[in-house]
Amino acid sequence: MTNRPSRTNNRRQFLKSTSIVGLSALSPAILAGCDISGSKKDVPIVPAKDALPSSSGPTGIAGLGPLKPPDENGLLLPNGFTSRIVAVSGTTPSSSSDYIWHKSPDGGAVFHDPNGWVYVSNSESSSSGGVGAIRFDNKGAIVDAYSICQSTRRNCAGGKTPWNTWLTCEEVGDGWVYECDPLGKQAAIKWPLLGCFNHEAVAVDPNTNQLYLTEDRRDGCLYRFTPTNASNNRPDLSDGTLEVAAGSSDHLVWREITDPTLAASTELRFQIPDAVRFNGGEGIDYHDGSIFFGTKGDDRVWKIDIESQKLSIVYDRSTHTNPILSGIDNIEITSAGDLVVAEDGGNMELVGIADGQVSVIVKVSGQDDSEIAGPAFSDDMTRLYFSSQRGMTGDGWDGITYEIAGPFSGVSA
Numbered sequence: 001m002t003n004r005p006s007r008t009n010n011r012r013q014f015l016k017s018t019s020i021v022g023l024s025a026l027s028p029a030i031l032a033g034c035d036i037s038g039s040k041k042d043v044p045i046v047p048a049k050d051a052l053p054s055s056s057g058p059t060g061i062a063g064l065g066p067l068k069p070p071d072e073n074g075l076l077l078p079n080g081f082t083s084r085i086v087a088v089s090g091t092t093p094s095s096s097s098d099y100i101w102h103k104s105p106d107g108g109a110v111f112h113d114p115n116g117w118v119y120v121s122n123s124e125s126s127s128s129g130g131v132g133a134i135r136f137d138n139k140g141a142i143v144d145a146y147s148i149c150q151s152t153r154r155n156c157a158g159g160k161t162p163w164n165t166w167l168t169c170e171e172v173g174d175g176w177v178y179e180c181d182p183l184g185k186q187a188a189i190k191w192p193l194l195g196c197f198n199h200e201a202v203a204v205d206p207n208t209n210q211l212y213l214t215e216d217r218r219d220g221c222l223y224r225f226t227p228t229n230a231s232n233n234r235p236d237l238s239d240g241t242l243e244v245a246a247g248s249s250d251h252l253v254w255r256e257i258t259d260p261t262l263a264a265s266t267e268l269r270f271q272i273p274d275a276v277r278f279n280g281g282e283g284i285d286y287h288d289g290s291i292f293f294g295t296k297g298d299d300r301v302w303k304i305d306i307e308s309q310k311l312s313i314v315y316d317r318s319t320h321t322n323p324i325l326s327g328i329d330n331i332e333i334t335s336a337g338d339l340v341v342a343e344d345g346g347n348m349e350l351v352g353i354a355d356g357q358v359s360v361i362v363k364v365s366g367q368d369d370s371e372i373a374g375p376a377f378s379d380d381m382t383r384l385y386f387s388s389q390r391g392m393t394g395d396g397w398d399g400i401t402y403e404i405a406g407p408f409s410g411v412s413a
Helices: 028-032
Strands: 082-088 105-113 116-123 131-137 142-149 155-160 166-170 177-180 199-205 210-215 222-227 240-248 251-256 281-287 290-295 300-305 310-316 328-333 339-343 349-354 357-364 372-377 383-388 400-405
Touching (some): 105 131, 105 166, 105 383, 116 372, 142 177, 155 281, 166 199, 210 281, 251 310, 300 328, 328 372, 339 372, 349 372, 357 383
Parallel strands (some): 155 199, 199 281
Antiparallel strands (some): 082 400, 105 116, 116 131, 131 142, 155 166, 199 210, 240 251, 290 300, 328 339, 339 349, 349 357, 372 383, 383 400
């Protein structure tokens, strides 16, 4: 690694049944804690009973076992797992490339490469943004690093598409979504019809190619984009309809946004009066007919059953019997349907949710002024990547990107 530049001088079933808590029909204002005019109020607590935890103790991703003392990289891991640092902001991850790993690494994903795999990572830098990538060979050695998106702003999270591209989201009031080639062979493309708003993350339903998008506002909304040619293997995102969730938790309905690019200067979240509000939309992902997403303002993880359009709660810190997860941010889902949730703040932990249980699976020590971002599994579930966005100093140029290796595959069946 080269010297950094000066910093300005420096279980399937649990997700479908008992661990999901159904809500009674609630008004949009109750779900959001905000009125539709945008004035802020204290967020009311939605009563919800926790799912009964498994009587046999934690299972799946939440059953990896107790954490060992910090390793040489300052990570507390379960027995049988090891860590390595694969990138540090301001340095070159690969000796074969002069690409400088970006400031403030955030949302990320893993993609297949003909000779290995690629981990992509957003930069939440307000000044530069963009997306970087690290290429690994089939033995896990770093062989290249490069940029796949430039000249954007505050790229927070995003989402992996079924057609193997990365959608990166700008978390600014007039933010956009860009589609990136993880192999770096094609330039990133801006898709205006996905909306101009304070984007956070996006998930794609592989059965319909519909996109679901979160908004990081205290009175934010949840959006859905349906491409006109949604049946294609790779839909054209330049043509389609953007909608916002409305109705009640018993049955969401979707109302069309007629001005997704703000031609009339009315913010998207105020264009539909009965839109359901969420307190700080964060990570979002798809699994087995459902969309899962988090809200940081009230520390909740939500589920939408796509077929019934019923909205329910997976985790609510205010009512859970083991409320260890706080500062909910990025979400990754294992092949078995267990959730891995990153903390923005909290205790600098990655927390697993499975069978009604929550358990810390990774803890970062000595970096209390940072946040965990970008958790992503390799396809074979043997490696987990994530970043500490501001490292030990709290500065974005001290971001650290890690790889955890171990028997995650043992919990994926």
